[in-house]
Amino acid sequence: MKNFNNRIIVIAILATVFGTLSGVVGTIITRVYLLEDIFNLPLLGDINLSGGIDNNSGLIIRNAKKIVIEQNDKVDETVNNVKSGIIGIYEKIDKINVDSKKTPAAFIPSDYYDSKGEKGQGFIVTSDGWVVSNFIPDSYKNESATGTKEAIFKKYVVVSSDKKIHQVKNIIIDPLGKYAFWQIVASDLPVKRFVNQEDLKNGQLIVATNWDGEVLLSSIISKTENDNELIRSSDNFFAVIEIAEKSGSDFLEGFIFNLNSEIIGVINSDGQAELVSNLIPCMSCIFKTGKIAYPKFGANYIDLSRMFDSEKNNIGKGALIFPNKSGIAVVKGGSAGIAGLKEGDIILKINNTELNSDTSLSSQINKYLPGDELTVEYIRDNKTATVNVVLK
Structure with a gap:
């Protein structure tokens, strides 16, 4: 029981x-x-x-794991796409001619380029052999004699991602001293599209990589122009972005791309990314005249998109021509002054492009070349008018 x-x-x-x-x-x-x-x-x-x-x-x-995997795949795809646009700069190796019939073949390390021994790195900007780098040989910076300069740049070679070695034809230094344009003997090089400042958004994912193949995934925190000064010069455009994940020293001079494999900027010593759109006038002038020249509008201004007052009518956009610390609003003999613009005018549009929180006056001027004629829409005495301005 x-x-x-x-x-x-x-x-x-x-x-x-x-x-x-x-x-x-x-x-x-x-x-x-x-x-x-x-x-x-x-x-x-x-x-x-x-x-x-x-x-x-x-x-x-939903499918969080799948999202992460797809993001990783996209990063890998981006890195693979952009590496062909990055180059390394090396000191040229002078090989000693040896008769292979009389001398046994031997491996001599000094006859080879060490992939980790680059002096600098850069990115390709034209298919016919122009590259940009912030590596500038010290002996080249202050040299003016053409023959001596040629002797200096011939001491270097540029190596592309397929390990092809290219001879250097010329180096042109940006007057601001930050970058050099290297012309190499090459054709049919792969070129990546530049990203305009207006196309960048805070929070946007970016990929940083360099010649050594190191990779950093981060995002954009903010965009700034000219150190965020209140009174700006129309002729001094320099934009940077802050990134969330600070890069180490190994990434200095590395490059930042969006996930469409388009180049955004170059990482500087402060861990910021200097936008390649800063270089647009440099490149355009080089291709047109063989020299670097920045466009000059000749005015100081306040970006009204950053100004507000609860008791006043806020325009919320445009560039107010305003005197700087030296009391200069319109540069004497400058393009804006010759066209009749003056202190107190509010510039609304440049060639029908509205000036607002995403598009500043200086960023628009930076897109053109000396000699270009612009149509400027502005307000004076509560009346809207237009005037043509020829950039110097």
């Missing part, structure tokens, strides 16, 4: 356990095949960011 009672207890326990397990399995199956499709309820593996109080405040990220 005792054994019979024990068997009853065992059977009851087993029935309870199996019943519970079958309920769990049934619930999972129901969620997979019914609830997920019919009621769109989250499945195991979803990330629920709901606060649990307000049903409308919850955020559910």
